[in-house]
Amino acid sequence: MPRYALKVEYDGGPFSGWQWQDDRPSVQGAIEAALARLERGVPRIGAAGRTDAGVHARGQVCHCDMAKDWAPGTLMNALNHHLKPSPVAIVAAASVPEDWHARFSARERRYLFRILNRRARATMEAGQVWQVQRPLDVDAMRQGAAHLVGRHDFTTFRSTMCQAKSPVKTLDALDIAEVETGAGREIHVSLSARSFLHNQVRSFVGTLEKVGSGSWPPERVREALDARDRAACGPVAPPQGLYLTGVGYPEDPFA
Amino acid sequence: MPRYALKVEYDGGPFSGWQWQDDRPSVQGAIEAALARLERGVPRIGAAGRTDAGVHARGQVCHCDMAKDWAPGTLMNALNHHLKPSPVAIVAAASVPEDWHARFSARERRYLFRILNRRARATMEAGQVWQVQRPLDVDAMRQGAAHLVGRHDFTTFRSTMCQAKSPVKTLDALDIAEVETGAGREIHVSLSARSFLHNQVRSFVGTLEKVGSGSWPPERVREALDARDRAACGPVAPPQGLYLTGVGYPEDPFA
Structure with a gap:
């Protein structure tokens, strides 16, 4: 066939x-x-x-x-x-x-998470972003994120429903960009890895929001990772900000 | 008060x-x-x-x-x-x-018109863009648009319902940009003027789409303008691609 x-x-x-x-x-x-x-x-x-x-x-x-x-x-x-x-x-x-x-x-999955960081409620972007009203410190978020890149046991950052055999994965990239849009300031978190655990991206982003808003020092991300304990994770970010942007193959079938 | x-x-x-x-x-x-x-x-x-x-x-x-x-x-x-x-x-x-x-x-109104130029139907952008499936030639659109900038009698490009006293207006800028987005190629038409006639922007964009798709040569925009006749206008573009992006005042009250 x-x-x-x-x-x-x-x-x-x-x-x-x-x-x-x-x-x-x-x-x-x-x-x-x-x-x-x-x-x-x-x-x-x-x-x-x-x-x-x-x-x-x-x-x-x-x-x-x-x-x-x-x-x-x-x-x-x-x-x-x-x-x-x-x-x-x-x-x-x-x-x-x-x-x-x-x-x-597939050899790579790429995700984007969009945070709309402004006080007024989203209108055109409703359902397409996670709106965070408190101003986020992107430099602090980047410091926290640096602890997550590489090969780690990500038990802290996977759903208890996750069916993957091993919690050990390699996160190839986690980049955080500030983007000025018509609606104000968006924070774009871009990630790539061969594969992700269930809820891994949303667990990362919810944790990094804690850092960006000043509730957590950046080093607490390292401690959460090292704990290998789901209870050490920050809140899970809501789904509407998350986009599967691409999948990588040894040869791009659509090229 | x-x-x-x-x-x-x-x-x-x-x-x-x-x-x-x-x-x-x-x-x-x-x-x-x-x-x-x-x-x-x-x-x-x-x-x-x-x-x-x-x-x-x-x-x-x-x-x-x-x-x-x-x-x-x-x-x-x-x-x-x-x-x-x-x-x-x-x-x-x-x-x-x-x-x-x-x-x-107010001394200036600024508008943006978003065209999503791709074959597959819009999903996330539904209701936020005008989708045009035929590939558009942006250079030709720019050539056509050049005829519209400046002070003109815009009778051709205003709705028959328009209540403005005079059809003579000064279009200060009409810029056309190609933007690569997650959804593919968008064409952004940005305009500014002290004021606009009823349906003026959508009449411009519908006319320029005729040029971009090759149905009209760019010079026909000049002929349409010179005709000072509503019947010489291209189709009026649909409303969902149009954004009032800003209003200019002698002093910005929000600064």
Whole structure:
């Protein structure tokens, strides 16, 4: 069966997450419903990152197996037609080898977390950022974040529901940028790693907000990491600021 | 009565426009309802730009007259509290002299029009951009736009409903930028003038889209302008891409 890689963008707001659930709307369910309009009996699809309820994606990647040969552009347009009016769009499609796997072939996941740091409530950005009203000290956040980069036991920063076999992961990058937007000041936390633990990014960001607002000294991030204890983590940041921005493969299927 | 200038941000989507209407939700109505929670009998408020249905604002300015003396920050916070959950926020407040007028004291209005230029339907940006699927030639758009800058009779580019006494206005700037965003390519059209005619920006943008897509040669913008005939205008671009970004005064009341 010909296999296709799909790059997917979505507003996670109306969904219970990526993963199919029989009683609630999911992004996987929306795409599978669109595929079912094209061919009967299309197998389940798998994605590189199973985003949680409310988390958005700019560059989620999944793959699907079709019975017929489709020109990738035709497949993309047909899926987008049937995805209407869901806030889900296929932004790229490519033919891939039959042993290519969106999840297992991936070598890198990239996330962005957007904090809107202003007093007045978000209007246009509602549902697309985490709004923090207290002014955040970005230099202090960067000092705290420096402790997290590299290979560590991240037990403190993973959900108790996390199903990964090991809490040891390598965080390749965690960069914090200040961005002036039409709405004021945003703080963008960008992260990349081969893979992430469940709730790891939101646990990082909630902890770094404690540092930025002055509640925690930056060194307390190191102590929290060393504790290897979920109870040492700061609050988990809310999902609506989080974006899966991209997935890296040995060769970019969409290039 | 002490007078206050308010800088207002809103998502125009759910509103019939800035201006109060007795049977439909308006931004003015939302702010006046919040004011009525603070004091009885607050007079009607006036704004620098009466945005149409669906048009957004980052920096609309209005003024209000209060019976009591309010610290501007307290007034802003109280209004924002009562504006919930409307997508309207007061982002700055300032005391101004009693003869200061949001509309008549203004010397400049600034607008931004966002075009999302990609094939796949917008998800996160739905309602915040005009999506154009055909690739647009920005250089051609700039050539067309050059004809519009300066002092002209803009009869072609104003709504037949426009109530301005004269169609002669001076367009101080019309800049077109290409911006790479998480969602792909956006084209940002930024404009400034002392004042604009009704539907002028959307008439410009709809006309320039004809040029960018290759349907019109750039010189046809000049011919349309010279015709001084509404029928010579291109289509009017939809409201959801338009933002009132700021209003200029001899002295910035919020500085």
